[in-house]
Amino acid sequence: MSQSKNNITVIFLFVLLMLSTSILTTVSASDSTSSVREYWIAAEKVEWDYAPSGLNKIKPSEGLGPWGVTTKYIKYRYIQYTNGSYTTKVPQPAWMGLLGPQLRAIEGDTLLVHFKNMADKPLSMHPHGVRYKPSSDGADFEFTNEPGAKVAPGDSFTYKWKADKGSAPAKNDSSSIVWAYHSHVNAVEEIYDGLIGTIVVTKKGKERSTDDPRPKDVDVEFTTLYMVFDEEDGKEGGLMHAMNGYIFGNLEGYVVNKGDKVRWYLIGMGSEIDLHTSHWHGQTVVDQGRRTDVVELLPTSMKTVNMKANNPGTWLYHCHVTDHITAGMIARWTVLRDKHD
Numbered sequence: 001m002s003q004s005k006n007n008i009t010v011i012f013l014f015v016l017l018m019l020s021t022s023i024l025t026t027v028s029a030s031d032s033t034s035s036v037r038e039y040w041i042a043a044e045k046v047e048w049d050y051a052p053s054g055l056n057k058i059k060p061s062e063g064l065g066p067w068g069v070t071t072k073y074i075k076y077r078y079i080q081y082t083n084g085s086y087t088t089k090v091p092q093p094a095w096m097g098l099l100g101p102q103l104r105a106i107e108g109d110t111l112l113v114h115f116k117n118m119a120d121k122p123l124s125m126h127p128h129g130v131r132y133k134p135s136s137d138g139a140d141f142e143f144t145n146e147p148g149a150k151v152a153p154g155d156s157f158t159y160k161w162k163a164d165k166g167s168a169p170a171k172n173d174s175s176s177i178v179w180a181y182h183s184h185v186n187a188v189e190e191i192y193d194g195l196i197g198t199i200v201v202t203k204k205g206k207e208r209s210t211d212d213p214r215p216k217d218v219d220v221e222f223t224t225l226y227m228v229f230d231e232e233d234g235k236e237g238g239l240m241h242a243m244n245g246y247i248f249g250n251l252e253g254y255v256v257n258k259g260d261k262v263r264w265y266l267i268g269m270g271s272e273i274d275l276h277t278s279h280w281h282g283q284t285v286v287d288q289g290r291r292t293d294v295v296e297l298l299p300t301s302m303k304t305v306n307m308k309a310n311n312p313g314t315w316l317y318h319c320h321v322t323d324h325i326t327a328g329m330i331a332r333w334t335v336l337r338d339k340h341d
């Protein structure tokens with residue numbers, strides 16, 4: 001009798017062990033499908049030059065006009081560091097210009113964004129598109145009293161943003177989509193300050209690997225922010241019609257190889273004058289299934305379009321609003337020839 005009781009106990013313990021193993025396996029499986037991605041970002045006060053060459057690189061004979069009287073202004077920027085010691089900056093490609101670092105997530109991931117205010121006024125980080133609690137909204141301090149909504153100079157705050165299903169590409173989207181983030185203590189002032197960057201969310205299963213969240217179905221990704229920075233209270237020479245903070249062809253580095261699948265992330269920002277129409281010479285793009293070579297951007301539009309680069313050459317790439325062409329919202333991009341051309 002005592003033997004049979006022992007057998008029952010052994011069987012019971014065995015079943016319990018199997019159950020607990022299967023529960024543990026499930027938990028670890030769900031963990032392995034999503035990641036926590038950490039970023040260290042500082043806000044810093046910098047001098048910015050909208051035309052570092054000093055030239056109108058599109059029509060040199062015309063010069064920089066009223067916008068060239070001065071091209072240097074004090075701006076604020078989001079700068080990425082490798083870790084919480086904030087000593088080593090993460091380099092950015094030249095074409096990113098004034099843009100803050102591009103954060104990345106795969107659908108299901110959590111972003112832990114450590115923000116340090118190294119500037120001289122209260123600032124924050126407020127994201128579009130991702131899911132967050134009020135404590136990680138980075139806005140509306142006078143209502144919420146949340147510390148992340150107003151980070152004092154010298155202080156730090158960690159935002160927790162989830163790239164859930166509601167952040168990820170939907171049925172008609174590309175395999176990755178772009179969202180903006182910006183400072184939101186005094187949002188209008190701080191967007192013009194230059195405190196703006198992007199988040200790219202890749203659809204689950206479309207990433208290159210867990211460690212490399214870039215979409216696997218494209219070769220090159222570029223981002224362009226179209227915005228008129230108002231530097232002198234509306235005076236024409238201080239209305240800097242910029243692409244990523246550059247005017248008159250000073251934005252450089254949009255270079256691809258013939259055959260590349262290129263994804264363009266386009267952001268519009270600003271006010272009523274910021275009605276922009278992104279236009280490529282030499283190639284067309286597909287915008288959510290629609291073929292075009294002009295993409296409309298209103299303030300805070302966030303669009304993702306795709307291009308198969310197969311027409312070698314160096315081409316204009318600009319806003320097609322006539323007044324904005326005149327004011328220098330224009331750059332170039334290049335498709336390199338291959339040995340068969």
Ligand SMILES: [Cu+2]
Nearest residue numbers: 276319321324
């Ligand atoms: Cu424009």
